Amino acid sequence: MILLLLLMIAAGVLVSGRVSIPNRYNPWANFDAREEPGVLTRLKLARLRADFPQCLVALKTTALKASPLPDRTTGDCPLLATVRVTGSDVAFSSPYTATCAVATAWGAFERHALQPAALRHFGQRVVRVEHLGSFACRSIAGRDRLSEHASANALDIAGFVLADGRRISVLSDWKGGGDKAAFLRDLRDGACRFFNVTLGPDYNAAHANHFHLDMGGYRICR
Ligand SMILES: [Zn+2]
Incomplete structure (x- = not known):
């Protein structure tokens, strides 16, 4: 009861604006992709x-570069x-x-997960991303529920090209060891910090050649 009271007072003080805390720790502040990701990142994006x-x-x-x-x-x-x-x-x-939610999550993923992972594993940036599309008016394969793609609330990513021209593809580089496989695993884990749903080759055969990223109501990271 006392805890609840304290929480309500804390919330009241924050809402009143009398105490300012950094936006990344403030659950009421709008999402800013330039801030370091934290515990509130996915909540704010969702x-x-x-x-x-x-x-x-x-x-x-x-x-x-996007227009409404x-x-x-x-x-x-x-x-x-x-x-x-x-x-x-x-x-x-x-x-x-x-x-817009998928695009914004992508922007944060690109800045805080994709490019840092590329620099870590290859010492250079990703310059090109190959995708398999975002909008498709269809159900989930094998089920009668509409896919998040049916509302363009999902993006399928198949590969990446580095500054030196090297190509990394989910289909051919996920399996086995080496830098490319480690890079792709880092991206899958990194995407889970921004997207509600991240599915890759570990999920099922339908995702052997891409990462499915969406901002639907479920929470899956595989
Ligand atoms: Zn998909």
Whole structure:
């Protein structure tokens, strides 16, 4: 009871703005991709799914080149709170449409997981990312639930190209040892810190050639 009272007082003081704490420790502050990730990172990113205007502000803190799209429906699939992504600090194999939440999570992943892992393992940056798409109006393979791809709330990543031109692919480099396999495992683990769902070759055969990253309501990291 006393603990609850203390928590309520602490919350009241924070909301009143009389005490300022760094945004990364403040659960009410909007997500900022430039801040070091912390315990609140995924919570703040997940919240962006329900708040398009706030998400567009957060998206501007990433390196992504993206512009908002009007809400619309394609077939049975509603496309809400989406953006068109044309590039970033890395080049993408093609432009894609994704929810603002997915794009913002990607921006944070790129800055805090992808490039640090590339520098650690290869001493250079990733310059190009090969993806298999974000929007597909379909159900999950073998099930009758709509895929997160049906709302462009997911992104499938197949490979990476380093500054020296070396290519790393999930399909051919996940198995076995070596720098490329270790790099891909670091990326899978790193993605779990930003995306609600991260699935790779360890999950099932359908993901042997890509990482599936989404901001849906589930929490899986495999
Ligand atoms: Zn996927």
